[in-house]
Amino acid sequence: xxxxxxxxxxxxxxxxxxxxxxxxxxxxxxxxxxxxxxxxxxxxxxxxxxxxxxxxxxxxxxxxxxxxxxxxxxxxxxxxxxxxxxxxxxxxxxxxxxxxxxxxxxxxxxxxxxxxxxxxxxxxxxxxxxxxxxxxxxxxxxxxxxxxx
Numbered sequence: 001x002x003x004x005x006x007x008x009x010x011x012x013x014x015x016x017x018x019x020x021x022x023x024x025x026x027x028x029x030x031x032x033x034x035x036x037x038x039x040x041x042x043x044x045x046x047x048x049x050x051x052x053x054x055x056x057x058x059x060x061x062x063x064x065x066x067x068x069x070x071x072x073x074x075x076x077x078x079x080x081x082x083x084x085x086x087x088x089x090x091x092x093x094x095x096x097x098x099x100x101x102x103x104x105x106x107x108x109x110x111x112x113x114x115x116x117x118x119x120x121x122x123x124x125x126x127x128x129x130x131x132x133x134x135x136x137x138x139x140x141x142x143x144x145x146x147x148x149x
Contacts (some may be wrong), residue, residue: 007091007092007094009060021080024076040147077089104137112134123146
C-alpha cells in the first residue's frame with residue numbers, strides 16, 4: 001500500500017508520494033531569475049534558505065501557464081527528492097490517500113488519454129480512480145531531473 005497527497009492543477013488531479021511532500025502552505029511569491037529553464041519560475045525564501053519554484057502546469061504541458069497567475073492559486077507545495085528541496089504552486093490540495101498497488105493502472109489505459117490536452121506522460125507513473133476522478137501519479141524524480149539536472 002502506498003500513501004499519496006492528492007492535488008489539483010487545472011482540471012486534472014495528481015498524486016504525489018507523501019514521502020516526497022514536506023509541507024503545503026499558502027502561495028509563496030517567487031523572485032524571477034532570467035535564463036532558467038521555462039518551467040523554473042524563480043526562487044522562494046523558505047526555512048531560512050532559497051529554493052527553486054517550478055511551474056508544474058508548464059512542465060506537464062497543461063496549457064495553463066499562458067494565463068496562470070499566482071493570485072488564482074491556492075497553495076505552494078514544498079517537495080523533496082534526491083535530498084533536494086523545491087516547491088510548486090498548485091490550484092488545490094485535496095487529501096492524503098492510501099492506495100493498493102493493484103489499484104494503480106498504466107497511464108496508457110486512461111480513458112482521458114484521447115483528450116485534446118493530456119498531461120505529459122513522461123512525468124506520470126500510473127493512475128488510479130478516486131471518488132469518480134482519475135488521479136495521475138507524478139514521478140517526482142523525473143520532475144526533478146528534467147528541471148534541475
